[in-house]
Amino acid sequence: MTAIDDNHYATVSGEIISVTTQVDKQPFLVGFSNPPDNATWQNITPLANGDKRSFTMPDANDPTQIVRYVATYSESIAAGDPDPTQTYTVVISGSAGGTRTSYIVIGAGSLPIQIPYYFVKTV
Amino acid sequence: MHSRFRHYFSILLLVVATHVQILSAQSPATGSNSTARSASAVSSAATESIPDQVLDQLVKEVDLMKKKQLGAARQLVTSETTYLPYLVAPSATAQLFNAFQEQRLDVQVTSSQSAGSSTSTTNKGSVPWLFGAAVEAGALTQSTTNGQIVLRGNVTNAIAATKYQGYITSFDKVQEQNALVRNIAATSFSISFNPSNTTNSSASPAPQTNNFSGFSIHYDIWNHRDPRDRRWRRNWASTIVDLASASNSADAFLKAFEALPALRGALIETTPSFGSKGATYVSGGTVVGSTGQTCTLSKFDTVPGAEAVVALTEADAIGSGSPLKITKQGASATSAPSTATLSNGTATCSGTAAVTVPLQTPSNQWEALAEAQFDDLSASATDEEIRAVLKTLAEDLAAKVKTSPEAMSAAQSAVANLIQAGRKKTQTYTAIMQTPTISFEYSYVRQSTNQIPGSTSTTTMSAASPLPNLSTFDLIFNTYLVAGSQLSLNGVATIFNSLPVAARGGSMRDVEATAEVDIPLPQISNIGKPTLTFSGLYMDLINQPLGQPLLVNGIAESRTGNIGVFQGKFTIPLGKGSGVNVPVAFTYANRTELVKESDVRGSIGVTFNLDSLFSKP
Numbered sequence: 102m103t104a105i106d107d108n109h110y111a112t113v114s115g116e117i118i119s120v121t122t123q124v125d126k127q128p129f130l131v132g133f134s135n136p137p138d139n140a141t142w143q144n145i146t147p148l149a150n151g152d153k154r155s156f157t158m159p160d161a162n163d164p165t166q167i168v169r170y171v172a173t174y175s176e177s178i179a180a181g182d183p184d185p186t187q188t189y190t191v192v193i194s195g196s197a198g199g200t201r202t203s204y205i206v207i208g209a210g211s212l213p214i215q216i217p218y219y220f221v222k223t224v
Numbered sequence: 225m226h227s228r229f230r231h232y233f234s235i236l237l238l239v240v241a242t243h244v245q246i247l248s249a250q251s252p253a254t255g256s257n258s259t260a261r262s263a264s265a266v267s268s269a270a271t272e273s274i275p276d277q278v279l280d281q282l283v284k285e286v287d288l289m290k291k292k293q294l295g296a297a298r299q300l301v302t303s304e305t306t307y308l309p310y311l312v313a314p315s316a317t318a319q320l321f322n323a324f325q326e327q328r329l330d331v332q333v334t335s336s337q338s339a340g341s342s343t344s345t346t347n348k349g350s351v352p353w354l355f356g357a358a359v360e361a362g363a364l365t366q367s368t369t370n371g372q373i374v375l376r377g378n379v380t381n382a383i384a385a386t387k388y389q390g391y392i393t394s395f396d397k398v399q400e401q402n403a404l405v406r407n408i409a410a411t412s413f414s415i416s417f418n419p420s421n422t423t424n425s426s427a428s429p430a431p432q433t434n435n436f437s438g439f440s441i442h443y444d445i446w447n448h449r450d451p452r453d454r455r456w457r458r459n460w461a462s463t464i465v466d467l468a469s470a471s472n473s474a475d476a477f478l479k480a481f482e483a484l485p486a487l488r489g490a491l492i493e494t495t496p497s498f499g500s501k502g503a504t505y506v507s508g509g510t511v512v513g514s515t516g517q518t519c520t521l522s523k524f525d526t527v528p529g530a531e532a533v534v535a536l537t538e539a540d541a542i543g544s545g546s547p548l549k550i551t552k553q554g555a556s557a558t559s560a561p562s563t564a565t566l567s568n569g570t571a572t573c574s575g576t577a578a579v580t581v582p583l584q585t586p587s588n589q590w591e592a593l594a595e596a597q598f599d600d601l602s603a604s605a606t607d608e609e610i611r612a613v614l615k616t617l618a619e620d621l622a623a624k625v626k627t628s629p630e631a632m633s634a635a636q637s638a639v640a641n642l643i644q645a646g647r648k649k650t651q652t653y654t655a656i657m658q659t660p661t662i663s664f665e666y667s668y669v670r671q672s673t674n675q676i677p678g679s680t681s682t683t684t685m686s687a688a689s690p691l692p693n694l695s696t697f698d699l700i701f702n703t704y705l706v707a708g709s710q711l712s713l714n715g716v717a718t719i720f721n722s723l724p725v726a727a728r729g730g731s732m733r734d735v736e737a738t739a740e741v742d743i744p745l746p747q748i749s750n751i752g753k754p755t756l757t758f759s760g761l762y763m764d765l766i767n768q769p770l771g772q773p774l775l776v777n778g779i780a781e782s783r784t785g786n787i788g789v790f791q792g793k794f795t796i797p798l799g800k801g802s803g804v805n806v807p808v809a810f811t812y813a814n815r816t817e818l819v820k821e822s823d824v825r826g827s828i829g830v831t832f833n834l835d836s837l838f839s840k841p
Contacts (some may be wrong), residue, residue, distance in 0.1 A: 106295060106298060106299065107295040107296065107298065107299045108299045108303070126452075127451065127452040128451055128452065128456070128457070128460040128463075129460070129464075130460060130463055130464060130467060130645075130649070131464065131467065132464050132465070132466065132467025132468030132469070132470060132471045132645070133468055133471055134468065134471035134472045134474065134475040135472060135475075169475065169478070170471070170475070171305060171471040171472070171474045171475045171478070172471060173467040173468070173470045173471045173474065173642070173645075175324075175463070175467055175645060175646075175649065176324075177451060177460075177649065186288060188292065203293070203295060203296060203299070204289075204292045204293050204296045205289075205296065206285075206288040206289050206291075206292045206296060207285070207288070208284055208285065208288055210324060211281055211284070211285060211324070212278075212281060212309055212320060212321070212324055212642070213324070213467065213470065213642050213645065213646075214285065214300065214306070215303070215305035215306065215308065215470065215471065215474045215638070216299055216300070216303055216305065216306075217303055217304075217305055217474070217475070217478055222545075223543075223545040223546075
């Protein structure tokens with residue numbers, strides 16, 4: 102897997118993509134869309150401050166070229182918190198190699214942030 | 225009735241100003257570039273349209289993201305889903321704003337009233353998880369008004385935060401420990417200082433020579449008001465389900481947007497940063513060269529004038545799916561080209577190659593515009609410049625999707641899902657705030673001669689012996705009342721740690737009962753939610769407040785009796801969600817501890833929760 106930027110990735114057929122999302126202040130409020138067919142979420146594992154999940158890129162014979170999911174991040178900052186931001190750390194890695202860490206920072210009282218993540222099958 | 229109204233602005237405004245400066249330097253939401261916009265936003269927020277409010281909030285988010293990492297800001301600005309609240313009906317977005325504005329009230333940073341200088345009559349149940357600080361002047365029942373600096377903290381949590389290097393990880397690690405550690409973690413401390421102890425230099429006996437004025441230990445007997453508490457995880461899971469639905473709706477929006485057809489005569493797609501949507505080499509041609517060298521491509525079958533280059537992925541070969549870098553877009557396409565002619569670049573190339581080259585769709589056009597607009601922003605772009613880019617992209621997106629009922633329907637569904645998620649979040653906060661708390665606080669108070677009123681030309685006040693220190697025992701009950709308000713009740717007993725020679729009576733100094741109601745007021749844009757507080761205190765001074773008679777012109781005067789205090793307080797947050805609050809209080813007392821006359825006073829302070837220093841990832 103090669104990161105093109107924080108939410109665009111070039112992958113190879115059949116590669117397992119792992120997504121680990123963690124938050125600096127709980128509660129962890131992230132909703133993931135369902136990836137397209139043949140790339141459903143697997144091994145969803147709750148972590149102390151987030152979760153880890155993965156999906157497999159379609160194989161070479163599958164006509165699906167792009168897998169996309171949307172993640173919606175919400176803040177849950179108590180009033181009185183002197184640092185009125187919440188940071189989600191997103192680590193995306195591929196079984197064929199490559200890791201990218203990105204961040205979503207949300208201010209107190211902000212609307213949720215929705216980011217689409219694209220994975221293209223290059224080979 | 226003798227009435228006094230005291231002002232402390234000269235000293236405290238300096239303190240407040242200092243804290244404001246610190247906050248300005250630290251607050252992620254108030255960068256140097258945002259000042260002008262923020263100032264104007266405060267005055268114009270009441271009349272701003274909903275789309276303008278969306279843009280204002282996006283500007284703040286871009287600022288926050290930029291400070292963390294430039295890539296974080298890029299993905300926010302260049303994602304269509306960022307602009308969904310801008311696209312739907314303002315009434316829906318207004319509901320969305322309402323659904324995501326909530327606060328909690330119960331965190332107490334200041335010292336207990338019994339410590340002498342608090343502006344609060346009543347202690348609340350919760351304290352900061354790590355550290356907090358407060359500067360206040362009030363001393364509700366005393367006859368002078370000593371300023372006080374209070375530092376609150378939690379030793380176990382501080383050690384955990386240091387050891388586990390993370391705010392939430394630390395919390396969970398503490399919760400995983402045995403009962404002894406968890407109970408210690410439920411205990412916090414505070415240390416207080418008098419910033420000035422020379423207010424009454426003529427007091428007798430001589431003033432103390434250091435600023436330490438006491439400490440307290442706070443233990444949570446029953447407290448589940450931390451949103452990280454395990455009992456709330458099921459509630460948060462329900463919110464996540466709605467956020468996932470919002471993600472699915474956002475994905476449906478993207479599909480509908482991407483399905484919009486290319487316009488006739490469109491240019492072929494340039495290669496954006498994401499190659500999948502650009503042109504790719506499929507197969508064909510003959511190439512001779514080494515990895516990284518390039519061939520040129522021209523004569524795209526349906527797009528006159530288009531040119532591109534493609535890199536060799538290994539010696540004498542180009543891998544299928546290799547991105548084409550379009551150098552000329554051509555014009556007047558009628559369909560997407562599927563072949564192009566290979567010719568020499570830095571490698572030797574010939575023949576015809578099969579290619580996949582999409583035409584520009586509204587979706588791709590928008591993404592290319594977003595990438596270009598973001599790239600044109602300088603690292604030091606002002607908020608106005610960022611806002612202009614966001615508005616350009618939002619309006620371009622709105623113009624493109626307005627002809628797609630599917631896209632608009634999906635956008636509305638996404639916002640509806642978000643509203644539902646916000647309401648569930650609010651319900652969870654309400655449930656958290658409706659749980660009662662019970663806590664106990666012990667305070668050690670170092671009495672100071674500063675609390676003896678200053679002498680005048682006709683009256684001198686003094687005490688015969690050094691003042692005994694005090695121990696205060698406070699049982700605190702806090703519960704939800706109605707309409708978001710909170711009720712706090714305290715039962716307090718104070719004893720003398722020692723008795724001076726001139727003491728009469730036993731060790732029990734006083735008993736108190738206090739009650740306080742905190743009422744949240746409506747949101748003020750860009751500031752936050754102020755709080756109105758009404759409270760009352762009844763104190764039975766069983767013994768002399770100084771442990772000995774007060775000497776007025778050398779004649780001993782008894783000061784036992786009852787004290788009643790009523791207070792109205794307005795707490796203003798200094799910047800929305802900043803964690804800094806300024807309490808402004810008006811207090812009436814039928815008497816004070818040393819002066820048997822009614823007392824009316826105003827007070828102002830500043831509280832600052834320092835947990836932020838330890839909550840950074």
